[in-house]
Amino acid sequence: MLVYILKRLIAGVITVWFIATATFIAMHQVPGDPLMNDKAVSPEIRANLEEKYGLNKPVTEQYFIYIGNMLRGDFGISFTQQNRQVNDIIRDHFPVSATLGLLAVLFAAAGGILWGALTAIYRNRLPDIIIMFLVILGISVPSFVFAALGQLTLVNLNSLVGRSIIPVAGWGSIWHMLMPSLVLGLGTMALLTRLMRSSMLEVINEDYIRTARAKGLSTTRIFFKHQLRNAILPVVTVLGPQIAAITTGGFVVELVFAIPGLGRYFVQAVQQLDYTVIMGTTVFYGAFLVMMVILVDIVYGFIDPRVRLS
Amino acid sequence: MTDSTTNSLALYQPVSGDFAPAIREESVEQISRPSLSYWQDAWLRLKKNTRAIVSLVIILLLAVFTLIGPLVWRVDPALQDLNQVSQSPSLPKTATLTEPMSSWQGVRVKIDPGAPDAYPEDFSDRAGFRLADDDPTTQRVRLIWEPVEGVRGYNIYRNNRLPDGFNDLGLPLGSTFANEVSYEDRLSLEAREYYYAVVPTDGFDEYETFAQLKVTPTLTLTLEEALERDLISAADNLKPGDQVTLRFHPLGTDYLGRDMLARLMEGASVSLFIGIFAPLLFVLGGIIYGGIAGYIGGQLDVLLMRFADFVVALPFLLFMILFKIAFGIGPGESGILPMLIALILLGWPATARLVRGQVLQIREKGYIEAASLLGARNYYLIFRHIIPNTMGVILVTLTFSVPAAIFTEAFLSFIGMGVAPPTPSWGSMCNEGVKTMLSHPHELIFPAMFISVTVLAFNLLGDGLAEALDSKMRARE
Numbered sequence: 097m098l099v100y101i102l103k104r105l106i107a108g109v110i111t112v113w114f115i116a117t118a119t120f121i122a123m124h125q126v127p128g129d130p131l132m133n134d135k136a137v138s139p140e141i142r143a144n145l146e147e148k149y150g151l152n153k154p155v156t157e158q159y160f161i162y163i164g165n166m167l168r169g170d171f172g173i174s175f176t177q178q179n180r181q182v183n184d185i186i187r188d189h190f191p192v193s194a195t196l197g198l199l200a201v202l203f204a205a206a207g208g209i210l211w212g213a214l215t216a217i218y219r220n221r222l223p224d225i226i227i228m229f230l231v232i233l234g235i236s237v238p239s240f241v242f243a244a245l246g247q248l249t250l251v252n253l254n255s256l257v258g259r260s261i262i263p264v265a266g267w268g269s270i271w272h273m274l275m276p277s278l279v280l281g282l283g284t285m286a287l288l289t290r291l292m293r294s295s296m297l298e299v300i301n302e303d304y305i306r307t308a309r310a311k312g313l314s315t316t317r318i319f320f321k322h323q324l325r326n327a328i329l330p331v332v333t334v335l336g337p338q339i340a341a342i343t344t345g346g347f348v349v350e351l352v353f354a355i356p357g358l359g360r361y362f363v364q365a366v367q368q369l370d371y372t373v374i375m376g377t378t379v380f381y382g383a384f385l386v387m388m389v390i391l392v393d394i395v396y397g398f399i400d401p402r403v404r405l406s
Numbered sequence: 407m408t409d410s411t412t413n414s415l416a417l418y419q420p421v422s423g424d425f426a427p428a429i430r431e432e433s434v435e436q437i438s439r440p441s442l443s444y445w446q447d448a449w450l451r452l453k454k455n456t457r458a459i460v461s462l463v464i465i466l467l468l469a470v471f472t473l474i475g476p477l478v479w480r481v482d483p484a485l486q487d488l489n490q491v492s493q494s495p496s497l498p499k500t501a502t503l504t505e506p507m508s509s510w511q512g513v514r515v516k517i518d519p520g521a522p523d524a525y526p527e528d529f530s531d532r533a534g535f536r537l538a539d540d541d542p543t544t545q546r547v548r549l550i551w552e553p554v555e556g557v558r559g560y561n562i563y564r565n566n567r568l569p570d571g572f573n574d575l576g577l578p579l580g581s582t583f584a585n586e587v588s589y590e591d592r593l594s595l596e597a598r599e600y601y602y603a604v605v606p607t608d609g610f611d612e613y614e615t616f617a618q619l620k621v622t623p624t625l626t627l628t629l630e631e632a633l634e635r636d637l638i639s640a641a642d643n644l645k646p647g648d649q650v651t652l653r654f655h656p657l658g659t660d661y662l663g664r665d666m667l668a669r670l671m672e673g674a675s676v677s678l679f680i681g682i683f684a685p686l687l688f689v690l691g692g693i694i695y696g697g698i699a700g701y702i703g704g705q706l707d708v709l710l711m712r713f714a715d716f717v718v719a720l721p722f723l724l725f726m727i728l729f730k731i732a733f734g735i736g737p738g739e740s741g742i743l744p745m746l747i748a749l750i751l752l753g754w755p756a757t758a759r760l761v762r763g764q765v766l767q768i769r770e771k772g773y774i775e776a777a778s779l780l781g782a783r784n785y786y787l788i789f790r791h792i793i794p795n796t797m798g799v800i801l802v803t804l805t806f807s808v809p810a811a812i813f814t815e816a817f818l819s820f821i822g823m824g825v826a827p828p829t830p831s832w833g834s835m836c837n838e839g840v841k842t843m844l845s846h847p848h849e850l851i852f853p854a855m856f857i858s859v860t861v862l863a864f865n866l867l868g869d870g871l872a873e874a875l876d877s878k879m880r881a882r883e
Contacts (some may be wrong), residue, residue, distance in 0.1 A: 111716055111719045114719070115721075118720060118725070119728065122728040123728070125733070126731050232865070232866075233858075235865060236858045236859075236861045236865060237854070238817065238854065238857055238858070238861075239817070240816075240817070240820045240837075241854045241857075244840050244843055244850060248843065248844070251844075344723040345817075347723065347821055348817060348821060351821055352840070362724065363727075366728075366731060366823065377724070378721065378725070381724055382721050385719070389719075
């Protein structure tokens with residue numbers, strides 16, 4: 097197991113380096129220049145600014161400085177927000193995105209497993225048909241439509257009650273988080289429901305289920321101990337990539353619900369061509385996602401011994 | 407054997423008729439059912455899947471909508487119909503021509519502001535809130551009311567629905583001083599019901615009483631405007647009071663008065679172009695890449711696949727945005743090409759992995775060995791045997807890639823990182839529509855519906871294809 101974890105970690109480090117390099121190359125292809133729309137009109141100021149940000153050095157040197165700084169965990173200073181370190185921006189705003197993402201993943205996983213198991217048990221009966229219809233809807237409707245509808249629901253709910261019980265936008269209390277995480281998790285939940293359903297359908301007809309039933313175990317015990325536990329495995333495997341999808345998918349939800357998450361800052365930085373913020377955020381997100389995938393794989397290794405051996 | 411058979415055997419008397427030449431009545435070798443190729447068989451099974459066929463029909467209808475629609479509905483999607491901004495779907499409308507706009511003096515009174523303590527207990531009865539003339543039009547609504555002694559001014563509000571108490575008077579239009587007891591509203595009026603309210607103030611704060619009035623302006627247009635906007639020609643010789651037919655917008659207009667139907671058609675061509683061509687190209691790239699890796703194998707395979715793994719690990723949406731700005735949008739460009747390139751650069755590894763896995767499997771099959779023993783060359787093996795046998799899986803991937811690409815395009819356009827305005831795509835139309843969601847929901851609903859239906863159709867078709875092409879499920883009847 098240790099060897100397995102170590103191998104995955106080394107591969108992860110190389111992947112992060114690849115992401116950093118790809119980000120660097122992409123950013124240096126961007127036409128235009130971050131100092132263009134600023135006060136850098138006179139050549140002297142411009143030269144000073146270039147000196148400050150190291151833009152006058154050859155590209156290879158810039159690359160090594162960039163990689164070196166990153167190894168020390170320093171992403172540099174923002175170009176547009178005066179005296180603000182990229183690290184500070186990440187520190188301030190990533191926890192918000194992470195909280196939102198975590199809630200969404202929890203919600204999606206719990207919902208997906210529950211609905212999936214239910215549909216498999218009630219196969220081709222009314223609950224199955226209704227849930228699968230909703231699942232198809234969840235897969236086909238873009239997240240921003242859900243976000244807009246969610247906000248609309250809150251507006252109507254608040255006006256119905258006569259006061260603001262659940263805030264429509266913003267961030268702070270647990271009430272703020274409720275609707276955005278629900279909206280964010282919806283697509284993934286639909287996907288997981290589908291997956292859980294098909295994996296549950298396979299498990300349901302296995303011999304060991306029949307044996308358990310023949311032994312006289314209760315239906316609930318069979319459901320929790322035998323069916324659910326075995327059917328859950330494929331769901332865990334896709335959870336890693338789905339965490340990635342949810343965290344970056346949070347952009348839209350953050351925009352619509354006015355949440356001060358990292359995604360919103362990334363979009364803003366792209367619009368302003370803030371080199372350091374764009375590169376820092378991308379590499380940070382990339383590293384985070386790689387870590388998540390490795391984490392899920394390790395957890396999977398613990399759950400399913402077959403993975404470790406292969 | 408029972409006794410009776412032994413008995414009958416003993417009694418058996420052979421006759422010559424029992425000895426006839428044996429005739430093979432039916433060839434055992436004969437194939438009793440028509441032979442079906444892989445694709446014919448898959449098509450037969452797909453035809454039985456109602457959902458997949460309905461989806462296929464929807465996709466064909468979308469193609470007709472996109473390709474033939476603009477030929478039938480010849481409306482410029484960029485044309486702004488300023489008479490009908492943010493209009494809901496409706497039948498053609500007519501408007502009345504009016505005289506050019508004239509200025510209005512309003513009603514002024516000489517009034518002595520009384521003592522501030524003269525509190526207008528109930529203003530609504532004494533206000534005499536009414537229209538100055540009998541024809542409120544979308545050009546202007548003129549309101550007058552009776553002066554109230556003691557107040558220092560009035561605030562005027564407009565609401566789209568019946569106000570629900572003092573705190574729900576709607577849009578504040580303006581305020582007047584105590585000596586001015588009239589107001590002319592010219593703020594983007596539409597031909598619909600409005601509830602006006604006038605609230606007396608002490609110069610700063612409002613008294614908690616108001617008078618209200620329901621007004622339904624008629625749709626009008628001045629002669630000059632009609633001429634300017636090509637609704638009538640000077641030769642028509644129309645006079646004020648005549649009716650003129652406005653442009654027809656079956657699905658309404660957006661916030662700039664552009665025809666929704668025409669924009670949806672142009673948006674369809676953008677969204678579907680990206681949604682279909684990007685997957686086509688990256689699936690093709692994936693086939694070549696994965697095919698090479700899988701067929702050649704060895705060190706090269708390891709190297710190629712490691713690289714594909716790295717590309718998969720890139721945070722997809724962040725890199726979509728990065729690549730999109732890296733390939734640049736100059737002024738006046740639509741940004742379709744950068745998005746296409748970005749999608750291709752990030753999309754191919756999934757197909758490459760899949761094709762490689764398939765190739766590795768097929769390579770070991772007996773018929774490949776047989777063919778190569780018969781002297782088939784590499785390229786023959788690849789193009790004749792291996793690729794056709796992976797086509798089923800590839801087709802399914804392709805079908806599922808289309809909705810994913812459409813989603814990505816819509817998502818990026820929604821956060822303002824996609825197709826640049828004024829080029830419409832369904833995503834950017836949603837982005838614009840979401841801002842007016844509460845007052846004009848149709849601007850969001852139509853593009854969102856098109857995205858959802860398209861994605862749904864491709865997903866269901868993909869499901870159907872996956873089932874139909876699964877050779878384990880070959881038709882048995």
